[in-house]
């Protein structure tokens with residue numbers, strides 16, 4: 001490029017950017033973007049407490065909850081008023097274990113399908129996710145960065161995304177979805193299709209792990225996800241195996257901590273969990289085959305346990321006689337045991353769903369949360385999916401994509417809010433039917449749904 005053409009290119013750039021932004025607004029079905037919204041006469045579940053507040057007013061300005069008061073707040077010009085009529089105002093829900101790119105496609109489509117199609121399908125699912133009241137998700141594996149940018153720039157409505165990017169695994173580990181026909185791979189040779197699309201990356205030494213971790217951070221990962229032990233859905237990954245070595249896990253932890261963030265690992269067994277903790281991992285996903293000694297260790301070290309009350313339908317979805325079904329049959333009985341140990345040892349527990357490859361199951365996202373009442377009160381379950389999950393998100397530090405406090409209704413927090421028709425602390429099943437019971441859905445101060453008018 002000559003210096004003249006470079007200069008005209010640089011001059012043209014802002015114009016291109018302006019053009020793209022207005023095109024995005026024209027096509028993106030933008031939310032009603034009031035600069036201020038006043039909720040009157042609402043009872044607040046604040047994301048922590050066991051009971052609702054007295055009738056209150058809540059003023060949102062820009063994307064922040066500016067004021068909460070039991071006394072009336074004066075209506076300034078230009079403020080949109082929403083009459084709550086005693087309904088419940090609560091924080092937007094947070095799913096701490098979600099794979100936004102892996103809900104609508106089949107497993108084969110997710111690897112071999114057209115990338116553009118997969119992103120558009122994931123965009124539609126992201127809109128549905130937001131309309132279920134989930135204003136934030138922690139994405140623990142998948143080629144998520146494009147979808148996240150499209151949501152953040154207002155092209156497609158969807159939740160806030162805390163992205164991990166590609167799942168980092170070992171040869172034959174959970175997340176290695178290659179076929180045996182793709183082996184052996186030349187060392188330093190071609191990437192597999194799965195790796196090219198950014199779904200998961202295979203790394204078999206500390207050096208390779210560092211490269212793959214740093215690549216995810218460079219793309220905007222807010223935390224790093226590795227698979228430290230076998231998994232149910234992977235064809236060549238037995239449940240009982242430990243995959244990474246401690247040195248490999250430590251390499252990931254160092255690279256993440258150099259960037260001020262943390263590593264979370266998929267792990268079921270005591271051996272896999274204990275090795276991960278020794279390497280400095282800050283969060284364990286699932287942990288369903290852990291024993292009492294491991295539960296004690298998790299509690300002692302202050303490590304997070306990210307649990308999912310996986311529904312029976314997910315287990316039954318694996319064909320009888322398949323390797324995956326046999327593994328699911330081994331893991332599922334551990335779910336209840338693990339929840340009981342998490343309570344017994346007061347482990348810091350996050351909640352998520354881990355829905356994979358099923359739009360129908362994704363529609364049960366709220367119902368899966370409500371199913372926590374097997375072990376918790378409705379208030380405890382809802383606090384886990386709001387205030388507590390937000391504490392886990394905060395581990396990302398400066399790598400958090402969104403400045404501000406999430407998961408709570410308090411002055412100065414980000415305005416991600418749901419107005420619920422009824423009291424979910426008395427009837428948590430209200431959460432399971434969001435189309436009917438969520439009258440207002442607000443994310444980042446913008447109203448995405450309002451069936452009350454105002």
Ligand SMILES: [Zn+2]
Pocket residue numbers: 097099140354
């Ligand atoms: Zn998962």
